[in-house]
Amino acid sequence: MDGGPDTLEGDDVAAQQLRAEQLVVDDVYARLDALRTEARAQLEQVRSTPTGGTHQARSERDSFATLYADRLATYDAVEQRLLFGRIDVHEGGRLVQRYVGRIGMSDAEHTPVLTDWRAPAARPFYQATAANPAGVVRRRHVATRDRVVTGVEDDVLDVDRLDDETRAGLSGEGALLAALGEHRTGRMHDIVATIQSEQDEIIRSALDGVLVVQGGPGTGKTAVALHRAAFLLYAHRERLARSGVLLVGPSHAFLRYIERVLPALGETGVVSTTMATLLPDVVAGAHEQPAVARVKGRASMAGVIARAVAARQRVPERTQTVRVGSHELEIRPDDVAAARSRARRAHQPHNAARTVFVRQMLQVLARQYAQALSSEVSGEDMAGIVEDVRVERDVRVALNLLWMPLSPEGLLRDLWSKPHRLAEAAPGMSARDRALLARDPGAPWTEADVPLLDEAAELIGERIDPERDRAQAQAEAQRKAEIAYARESMQASGAGGGMVSAETLAARFADTGPSLTTAERAAADRSWTYGHVVVDEAQELSPMAWRVLLRRCPSRSFTVVGDTGQTSSGAGAHRWGDVFDPLVRGSWRLAELTVNYRTPRSVMDAASAVLAAACRRDGVTPPEHAIVSARDLPGALRVAAGSLEQEVALARELGGTVAVVAPVEAVPRLRERLNAPGVDLTAPLVVLDPVESKGLEFDAVVAIDVGRMARGDAYVTMTRATRRLTLMGDQPAGLPVE
Ligand SMILES: Nc1ncnc2c1ncn2[C@@H]1O[C@H](COP(=O)(O)OP(=O)(O)OP(=O)(O)O)[C@@H](O)[C@H]1O
Structure with a gap:
């Protein structure tokens, strides 16, 4: 023909x-x-x-x-x-x-x-x-x-x-196959032209409730989560533009990898962060041992933090005396207990409730002082006497010791560095677990500390700073007036149905303070609550981390995407029900993605076989659903025949991006050997550990010692390549024989 x-x-x-x-x-x-x-x-x-x-x-x-x-x-x-x-x-x-x-x-x-x-x-x-x-x-x-x-x-x-x-x-x-065949660039692209019907169902699913999307590697979970964020901002702009959308990803490299997708879809109102950087003032960059992360991530740690705070609201065993002028006043256990009950009944955070406690105790001491002065005291005199008692150093020290002003960082540092503090707050914890948590007071924070710091901040409240409180109240009143005005003028002109909200306008152009978008203000404010939260690689989050995120979104409107087959964190999830039943029973729903658009079929089949073997080894149930790849390529799975340098050179011949993925301890040496420092995903060659490679993809991957990796890490490593996976060193059990 x-x-x-x-x-x-x-x-x-x-x-x-x-x-x-x-x-x-x-x-x-x-x-x-x-x-x-x-x-x-x-x-x-x-x-x-x-x-x-x-x-x-x-x-x-x-x-x-x-x-x-x-x-x-x-x-x-x-x-x-x-x-x-x-x-x-x-x-x-x-x-x-x-x-x-x-x-x-x-x-x-x-x-x-x-x-x-x-x-x-x-x-x-x-x-x-x-x-x-x-x-x-x-x-x-x-x-x-x-x-x-x-x-x-x-x-x-x-x-x-x-x-x-x-x-x-x-x-x-087929436009889809053409899109899948393109070389990778180190940046994720939108899939708006080729969204598949099972993906579209999820993207357009209702805003309310917790939507959990389970999908194997490469099934488009990240793509779907980002397109859903854009869809929700379009369909519910009034509700979401004001409160913003929070996107939580596994690493900064990942956030850089996806950062172009939402702007290309016309959306900028999304705050993206990792759990490690969620708190505005906390730098949590240190590595945590999985066993420690597991203990810190348990839901029962909420009780430990609550007890640690409550332990700073003390009732002394015996009466103490304090000197005011030439008189001795008594701080009696009964009076302290009554003042503490009253302060606790106020249901305020620790630092704010402390004011109630101190006021009450000053009244008690002032009455004793007036009696000691043996004078008839009028109401006005009484105010003076309270003041006399308040300024006395002895009194201040004694009351502070009974109800100490706290900071979340100070509380946690004490818990980790003073064994008696931890024992007091965690009476049910085993000595072994308590020993795991011990560390120097100067040690840097880790990602696993972040949810605990947030929990503590919630119970402790703001730091005590009356000057700042006054300034904040003024600024808030001014902002409200500006928003009201911006809204009126937008309504009067018929503008504002599109890309900006009245709040955004008011905030950017307030005469006082910097010009901030809703997203920028939200990111800087620990107590900000969002209209919707999107979580990627959600299998890695601990129960304590989920508590933090639920606080960030009281309306419980979540898109959660992840794969329990890829879990590598010690505190992560292996069943979605274990995570969400205790938190939001009855108001979460599960959707599944089943087609892998990244990994060639032969590679995906091998990764599934390795995962199943590892599950048997670890005594856990393998994932129920087989993942089907949308395409295959001849020679996509290769067992190395040459040296590392030769294999990398072969991989580079394919064009596009190449990653060498190896166990974490081998990474520094390999970076030096291959002259590929840092994690620049747009570089032609990067060296990563399995956790760093989460959520990313490359044209070719050279995977080293997969046989020595933990179950989730091996599965993640084997499913990052779009064209070829080369296995070197220790081979994983379960690989299909040619
Ligand atoms: N409908 C689609 N059209 C074109 N490409 C798609 C489509 N769905 C997914 N892809 C592509 O498949 C690849 C994998 O998608 P994505 O990273 O979202 O998967 P994932 O499920 O998050 O993977 P993992 O859990 O392994 O990190 C990406 O390159 C993405 O652009």
Whole structure:
């Protein structure tokens, strides 16, 4: 059939299709340019308005400047692959063509020309299948580069309803396979053009409640979590833009790896962090032994912290005396117990309740002092006497020892460095576990300390600083007034349905303080509560870490993605029910992803076999669901024949990125040997330990001594490659024999 008339005809049809789509793409970009010009002109006009006038006039001007600047930023962010799909769908008795893109746009006459991928009307683009076409006759993927149509790919969903002309114009082998075959760059890309139907279900799932997404390696959990964040911000902007969305990832390298995805989807209102950096003032960079992390992560540690705080609210065994002037006053156990009960009844955090305790004790002591002075005391005199007692150093020291002002860091440092403190707070803990927790008072914090510091901060409350409290109250009142004003002016002008909220505007342009977005303010504030929280690699989080995150989102609106087969933290989860039943029984739901879009089939099958063997060895149940790979490549799994240098050179011949993954203790030596320092994912070669490689992917991976790795680490290491996995050194048990 080489070069026959049929082929020529096919080529002509394909060229015709490209030309037809190019006309549509030209129109859509022309509209984008017009909107850009309009926004730029509006921005210039606002900026050229004189800057004088009242504070409110300035605030209004700045609000609009931000609005237009944000619009411009969005238009710039969607420049590449603005339009990527089309559906031909039967609606109301006729066949409608609808184009799908990164944002929605209408022409000057308000006729829609492009449907936002998140809008309900775009849903059939992702959901329609041959078994359930939902009126869609054809789905077309339109590939573009720099505004030029480079290809069209068709899925026919309802062949019977296809007319002859359309049938002749069908083309394409599959946009998904083309996307999967691309070289990796060290940065994650959005998958907006090729979201699969099981993924789309999750992305558009309801906002409320805890949605847990379990999926094997490469099933798109990270991609789905990020697209869901963008979808939720689109569908629930009013609710979420004000409170923000928190994204928790496993490492900074991972956050850098994904950082371009949300802006490319037009979203900037997301705070991304790791558990180690969640607290604004705490640097938790030290490594923790898994056995220690396991103890620190137990839910029972909440009780330990609570007892440690309560132990700082003491009742003395015997009466003590304090000297005020020339008189001795008594601090009696009964009086202290009564003052403590009263302070505890106030249900305030420790530092705030301390004020109640001290006030009560001062009254008791002042009455004794008045009696000692044996004078008749009027109400006014009494205030003076309380003051006389309060300023006495002896009294201050004695009351401090009974109800010490605390800081979370001080409390935890004492617990770890003073065995009697830990014994007092953790009477039920074994001596072995207590010994595991012991360390020097100057030791740096670890990630496992963060939830405990947060728990302590919750019970202790703010540090005592009256000056700062006054300043904060003033700033808050000012901010509220500005938000109210920004909201009014946005409503009056009909603006603000899009990218910014009144709060964002008010905060950025407040005369006092720095210009901060909602996301920036949220990140700097420990007590901020978010509208939604997304957690990736969620299997690694301990019960104590979950308590922290639940506090960050009282509405309990979560997207949690992870794989219990990949757990490597000592405190992590092996069953989702173990995590969420105790915390949110009845209000969590499970969704599953089953297709691996990263790892070639032969490699995935080998990784699954190794995981199953390791589960048998460790006496745990292997994962129930087999993961199916979307594609395979010949020679994807290789057992090394040459030296490390030779194997790395071979891997590099594939093009794209290469990672050497090895047990943590071998990493420094290998980095030196291969001259690949640091974790720069855009470098052609990186050396990582299994935990650092979590969530990442590379064209080729050279895995060293997988046989010596823990179960989860081995599985993670074996599933990072998109093209080839080379195994060197100790081989894992369970590898299928060739
Ligand atoms: N629908 C899709 N279209 C194109 N590419 C996809 C799709 N779904 C996932 N991918 C690609 O598959 C790869 C794996 O996705 P992702 O990292 O989100 O998986 P994961 O489940 O988080 O993996 P892991 O748990 O192993 O870290 C990425 O390169 C992603 O872009």
